[in-house]
Amino acid sequence: MIVSGNPGFSEELAVPRAIAAILNRKWLILACVAAGLAAATVGYLDQTPRYVSEAVLALDVRKFQALPTESVISPLPQESPALRTEIDIMTSRSMGEKVLVQLRKAGVDVARGLGLAGEAGAGAKSTAHPVIDDRVLLEQLLSGVRVNNDGRSYTIYISFTGINPDFVAVVANAYAEAYIDYQVDVQTTATRHVSDWLGTRLVSLRSELERSEHAATAFREKSGIVKSDGTTLLSQQIGGLNTELAKLRAQVAGATARLETALDVSEGESSLALSEVLNSAAIQQLRTEEARLKRALATISESGAVKNPQIPELTSQLETIQAQISMEVSQIVESLRNEIEVSKRQQAGLEASLRQMQKEMSAANGAIVQADQLDREASANRAIYESYLARYKQTIEQDGIAMAEARIISRAMPSSSRTSPDGPAWLLGGGLFGLAAGLFVTVLLELRSLFLRRSHPDEGAAGVPIIGRIPELSQHQRSGIAKLICQGHAPVAHAVADLQGRLRLSARTGGVLTLSVTSAGPREGKTFIAACLARSLAATGLRTVLLEANLSAPAVAREFSIQPARTVVDLVAGRDGTSLDDVVRCDVSGVDLVCAGVAEGPVEHVLGHEAFARLLATLKRNYDAVVVDCVAVSSGSGALLVSALVGTTVFVIPAGGEPLQTTAALRKLAAAGVAVDGIVVNEAARSTLNRRASTTADLYAANESRKRSDASVDMPSIAGL
Structure with a gap:
């Protein structure tokens, strides 16, 4: 995606771009999903089977009244906060201690049931196996118990999870029984405590009553106050x-x-x-x-x-x-x-x-x-x-008639099937985790290529803004770049469309857009950028021609997969009466191509020739947009000659290129009076572009050598243009 100034995504294109990014990196996402499934499978096989048993308690709404007197402890309030408090009591450490004591009284080997000991239990005196600390057993009991309520009734569900189904059922029932014993013990203890306190208090009250009555009687006798009928x-x-x-x-x-x-x-x-x-x-x-x-x-x-x-x-x-x-x-x-x-x-x-x-x-x-x-x-x-x-x-x-306010309505039974690990859940979790990881990596890569790139250092040094950024392309995208530019929703298509739109808005040559694409050195992707711009302009309905002025290493023919019979060199030199119609080739994308060959001498002799200037003027009259694939700045002054004839100059720099070379090239253009309208950062794979450039250069070098062997002529002026 192109980043220029403060770039942003169009909301209408966000979904197609996301779909395109996912399709482009589908193999990465599938690999992450496969890795997640594999990890889930390994984790599932490594897990110890666990079982769950559940005991069900019901709080009594109706209270049993044995005597027509008020009880010492008031009935349990049937409210959500009170119910929540009772649940907290069941899962407390004190309740766990009661359960541990109750299990030991019943002769249950707690350590073996929890999987913490082999042959010896928690209370065994064997020297082969150490005694498990009660704190460890208590922590294991507390971690395995779960107490909950559905919020619509006074029913409490007590479940316990462990590796032994029989032991799990025993512990769940022990928790239920311990809670009922706790309620009875609370009532009994409170009643006895109140009775003892009342008995002690009655002794002091009796003494106080006797003292006050004796004082009243003695005072009346002393004062002679005798009462009759009050x-x-x-x-x-x-x-x-x-x-x-x-x-x-x-x-x-x-x-x-x-x-x-x-x-x-x-x-x-x-x-x-x-x-x-x-x-x-x-x-x-x-x-x-x-x-x-x-x-x-x-x-x-x-x-x-x-x-x-x-x-x-x-x-x-x-x-x-x-x-x-x-x-x-x-x-x-x-x-x-x-x-x-x-x-x-x-x-x-x-x-x-x-x-x-x-x-x-x-x-x-x-x-x-x-x-x-x-x-x-x-x-x-x-x-x-x-x-x-x-x-x-x-x-x-x-005293002695305390009754619990809860009863067991369903005792826990040993489970016949394990509850964890759950194979489908593990696979689903692994697949979702892999999918999420793949999408996350895809987003990171897209952000890295589209958004997270910082501005090139040459932008601040040379005072030239970055007006576009071409994202990295896969091998499949490179092979179908023409279709992507014209019909696809890939980030590169939107990047090129954004770039050509900006160039059209900033064009300074009336209604005709003439622009040259150059770079600091060869093999930096300027031909690729020029071809993409030409395809995008043609897709908007403009009559577009791509003029190749890169006489050092021509690559347009290779980019469009054609074999031109005549080139710009033939047209400028006037060989065999070559005319403009002989060198213009029409591509399926709607772009007219004027390919170049390798110059025999300095490229400045061709690019600075009057015939080349007339050629460019003729193209301006016949087309709405003229894109010139220019020679590199480091190859001489050819880029300066071409840039002086066009209205817009675009400078291409590769991502991660040499800043000093780029700065020197920009300064060279500025010293020659050529205004560079913007920099395009090319993040596409340079290896493929380099192979294309070298192959095209070899092809045209061989073609020109064949032509030179036939005849050697000087470059006359082109009068017919």
């Missing part, structure tokens, strides 16, 4: 006095109201309506007598005997009776006054007693508060002691 006697007395005082106050109020009523109605007869009056027996007798007298007077008055002598007597008796009733009412009113006075005196006495007891209550409040505090402390100690005592009895009842 209250002190003093409080009960104060409550009774308050009740009596309330009743007495109500009685005084009632008597006062009756007295006031009696005083209000004492003026009239309505006083007889008082309850005290109505309930008095004397007043009732007097009122009966009064009523009899009034009836007698009414009878006499109705009879009309107004002069009846009984009227004054009856009237006198009636007045006496009424006076006695009034006296009785006055006595009743006075008794009410006395009753009120007595009640008030009783009330005053009760209030005095209540005030005295309240003073005593105030003095006893401090002692009561302290006594209540001591009672509360004793009650709290009693509650704590009773709760600890109940929990202690529960833990004692739970």
Whole structure:
């Protein structure tokens, strides 16, 4: 691929280029694949057969409840983090130690099962075989066990890998049983530890409870605070006095109201309506007598005997009776006054007693508060002691009924078929590895030839940019270069197309592209580059002619596999009336060829001849693109003469060439006023190009020698051009 400035791949051509690179190096890739398969086969045969057995556990979602009490350890949470923790416990070193102890108790030869000992086991005392360290056995057990969960259930899969199928099954089952024993042991140990701690704690709590109760009782006895039904006697007395005082106050109020009523109605007869009056027996007798007298007077008055002598007597008796009733009412009113006075005196006495007891209550409040505090402390100690005592009895009842929260639902069985090494997997892996290695090497080689080449040192020294880079070609690509340039997707086709596109864009000679291809010395691939450029230009539809001006070692005829009858030398010398049509040959790629022969004298006599200049001018008129395969700069000034007649000069340097020779050639062109438009780095195999150049040179040398033996003529001017 050509690298110029900051080159890049076209996205549309990336896939065809990759396919072309793979096809070009298919034998390398196939060799890598074969090597990978061979290595996989050797590795497969060298591996020790291994077997896998798997035991399956299921965590119980439902927990067995033997007693209606809370267990010491809470049930295992049915969550992913908890399940992950249990899996980590199964693969821990402590669990491995338990399994190792369990296997030894069962009489299993762990060392022999792991393939670490021959005849003697881990616990054998034979002197022929050393005892295997427990750390080594433990590491082997941990490396072989695998515990996993599918994430959708509470099922745990325990698998073990080893070289002995029977031993593998035993270890897998041992891990499952060790985990169940671990769960039971955790519950039993926790229950017993809690029971021991509660028993020790109960002793101290009992002592504390006895101390607090004794302190509360002693303080009450000392303070004289006696309680009855939860209250002190003093409080009960104060409550009774308050009740009596309330009743007495109500009685005084009632008597006062009756007295006031009696005083209000004492003026009239309505006083007889008082309850005290109505309930008095004397007043009732007097009122009966009064009523009899009034009836007698009414009878006499109705009879009309107004002069009846009984009227004054009856009237006198009636007045006496009424006076006695009034006296009785006055006595009743006075008794009410006395009753009120007595009640008030009783009330005053009760209030005095209540005030005295309240003073005593105030003095006893401090002692009561302290006594209540001591009672509360004793009650709290009693509650704590009773709760600890109940929990202690529960833990004692739970001891011995610990049950695991998992069960084995499928025990591991010895495997009848080995799981590793897997032959198809090894072959597939080897093939994929070989393929990857082949592709990797192909990419490295392509990058080396296409991208990773640094700019030639002459670019910076001479100030000439590198406008193209022709990648390295295989022998098959060299033989079909014409087809690759016109139809293929190989990197060389894109490199040449990119180069000719750049040259067309930078052409300085109007619409006709005229360019010369030269190099510092012979056999550096300039003829190959010129031929590739001509084919690529013709593929774009331009009328293209390749003019060979390399008279020292012509190679165009060899490059295109033709045998020209006439050459540029014949045309310039005018031998036998040679015309332009006689020397132009048409190639199948669409390129017209004007081949050259080996010059008899200095090449400058031909290239500097006026006829050669007219030939070049004629080609410019008849073609859209003229490519001149020029002589090397080191061969004389022929390259300078040709470059002065064309618009674009391309300088070819071989990859890994001599920098000093290239720099000298570029300086020589610059000193002659020839502007080199760019450098093309030729990374193609130089050996084939050299063979082509030498063979072509020998061919034309023999042809020219034959012609010189026929006649020797001078070089006249070509008037017919």
